[in-house]
Amino acid sequence: MIEVEGLTRYYGAKKAISDVTFQVKKGEILGLLGPNAAGKTTTMRILTCFMPPTSGKATVGGYDIFENSIDVRRITGYLPENPPLYMDMTTRDYLEFVARIKETPKDKLISEVDSVVEKAAIGDVQNRIIGKLSKGYKQRVGLAQSLLNNPQIVILDEPTVGLDPKQIIEIRDLIRNLKGDHTVILSSHILPEIEQTCERVVIINQGKVVAQDTPEELTRKLKGGEKVILQIEGSSEDIKKALKGIKGIDKMDIEKVKQGVSKIIIESDKDLRKDLAQKVVNSGLGLLELTVDKFTLEDIFLELTTKEEEVA
Amino acid sequence: MEATLAIFNKEFKSFFYSPIAYLILAFFTVLTGLFFYLNLSGFVEASMMEMMRAQQYRMAPRPMNVNLMLIRPYFWNIALIALFTLPAITMRLYSEEKRLGTVELLYTVPITPTQIISGKFLAGLALFIVMLIPTMIFHAFLFLYGEPEFMPILSGYIGLILLGSAFIAVGLFISTTTENQIIAAIGGLAVSLILWLIGWGASYVGPTLAPVLEYVSIITHYEDFSQGIIDTGHLIYYILFTFTGLYFALKMIESVKWRA
Ligand SMILES: Nc1ncnc2c1ncn2[C@@H]1O[C@H](COP(=O)(O)OP(=O)(O)O)[C@@H](O)[C@H]1O
Ligand SMILES: [Mg+2]
Numbered sequence: 010m011i012e013v014e015g016l017t018r019y020y021g022a023k024k025a026i027s028d029v030t031f032q033v034k035k036g037e038i039l040g041l042l043g044p045n046a047a048g049k050t051t052t053m054r055i056l057t058c059f060m061p062p063t064s065g066k067a068t069v070g071g072y073d074i075f076e077n078s079i080d081v082r083r084i085t086g087y088l089p090e091n092p093p094l095y096m097d098m099t100t101r102d103y104l105e106f107v108a109r110i111k112e113t114p115k116d117k118l119i120s121e122v123d124s125v126v127e128k129a130a131i132g133d134v135q136n137r138i139i140g141k142l143s144k145g146y147k148q149r150v151g152l153a154q155s156l157l158n159n160p161q162i163v164i165l166d167e168p169t170v171g172l173d174p175k176q177i178i179e180i181r182d183l184i185r186n187l188k189g190d191h192t193v194i195l196s197s198h199i200l201p202e203i204e205q206t207c208e209r210v211v212i213i214n215q216g217k218v219v220a221q222d223t224p225e226e227l228t229r230k231l232k233g234g235e236k237v238i239l240q241i242e243g244s245s246e247d248i249k250k251a252l253k254g255i256k257g258i259d260k261m262d263i264e265k266v267k268q269g270v271s272k273i274i275i276e277s278d279k280d281l282r283k284d285l286a287q288k289v290v291n292s293g294l295g296l297l298e299l300t301v302d303k304f305t306l307e308d309i310f311l312e313l314t315t316k317e318e319e320v321a
Numbered sequence: 322m323e324a325t326l327a328i329f330n331k332e333f334k335s336f337f338y339s340p341i342a343y344l345i346l347a348f349f350t351v352l353t354g355l356f357f358y359l360n361l362s363g364f365v366e367a368s369m370m371e372m373m374r375a376q377q378y379r380m381a382p383r384p385m386n387v388n389l390m391l392i393r394p395y396f397w398n399i400a401l402i403a404l405f406t407l408p409a410i411t412m413r414l415y416s417e418e419k420r421l422g423t424v425e426l427l428y429t430v431p432i433t434p435t436q437i438i439s440g441k442f443l444a445g446l447a448l449f450i451v452m453l454i455p456t457m458i459f460h461a462f463l464f465l466y467g468e469p470e471f472m473p474i475l476s477g478y479i480g481l482i483l484l485g486s487a488f489i490a491v492g493l494f495i496s497t498t499t500e501n502q503i504i505a506a507i508g509g510l511a512v513s514l515i516l517w518l519i520g521w522g523a524s525y526v527g528p529t530l531a532p533v534l535e536y537v538s539i540i541t542h543y544e545d546f547s548q549g550i551i552d553t554g555h556l557i558y559y560i561l562f563t564f565t566g567l568y569f570a571l572k573m574i575e576s577v578k579w580r581a
Binding site: 054057058059060079080082083085087089091093094095096097098102106107109110111112115154 | 324338
């Protein structure tokens, strides 16, 4: 449904995104996960035809963002990071205005606005002035706007940022309800959010895509902690015996490196380095090497907000 | 067309969401009313003088031309007041979208920059026409008490609307360049004022430059309208001027879209 290939964008001399490539399948909810300034907004602004990339190409629903920009905009609903609201208008007037500039036929105007008012659950504020609404409601009005004309594709830029926990849960539920009817790209810098709402994640850091996976797999990698790699001199039976007593080993692989030397890879969610070294030495085996295999994603994960509390 | 209309509607209504529009309307009405009163009392005084003079010399009073002596200077006064008021209308016309971030909505829905600009321009023009209504009522009074010619009044309003279009186009362009309303207002006023003043400046420069300045200046073309002449040359000048302003506004938002 969405194909992004080698998107690069400069702001002046500064490279905001570099060679970003990913695909989104029809009906899928894709999470664009990355810390601040990673390039999420830039990527989304390119896909919504707000601005062109410096190089690279993208098609949205089969339409090229350069060649058929109007068609792309017709089938895409977009909620920017700062919801684009006219603060003096009432919710209803605003949605009618947006419906009109989105080419909703005149006779469908009212029913279309009614339908997004219902989807975003903003019926009780539809005659209120937007500027006077709470942040959570403003966000929902922004979301309602993006759903007008039932777009095939919905792009949401950090839709829960700045909301309180209750509002966050409400918005997430609304987003989950979009699944199936719409193809959704959702950006966030909060890992659990993506975990809860998305089926697939593209992780972006410093303008580059660094990983693409399912949230389960990424979470496993994150929570799985470290891999410790040892090289030990001794027979594999002795090694197994020596390491047997250590608690907390999730997985152990033994490879023979050469005669009398084995490589052992241990996965655990605890730091076992001290225990391992002690056991090996006490058993009279030769500890040749002990290293920790860092996940390439580790640094990025550290920058991501992994705790919900930090949101509010 | 539908999109232009939607923008027009939204923009025209939004003038009245803020107290500024009412202040502008009040300011414009009070000032044009005051000048009407001044122009009228000047005219009445001149008429009285003429009557007294006629009585003194025992001859019929010379007819006083209300069009020439009242309506024409009054149109100039309205134009001058418009020069100072219109920037307050155009200032928010585009800068507000930038400040609110709603440009991100406008650029990602299936409408074109031309539709955005024309909707906004027409809304500004419509508000200007609304502002002119009280002055039309003042003119109507003249018909109750005298016999002014109608055509010069009509051409005067055509001239005013053309002049207003030019100011609004300039102001709208300035408004596309900034997200700060105050800067947009000052910029709009400054450019309009320069365009007005170079007409006066024309008499101080050499014979080669003078005609150029006179042509460019926004006021030299207004003179004929204020005295009942609709000249196609002047008409074309204002239309060209307006389209040039709108074209710059259009290029501005296209280039911003490309860069932002
Ligand atoms: N309009 C802009 N002008 C200059 N630099 C920008 C602009 N917008 C974003 N950037 C820079 O581009 C990088 C990516 O920004 P952005 O796409 O907003 O990231 P994110 O949405 O992931 O926080 C950042 O370093 C940011 O400072
Ligand atoms: Mg962002």
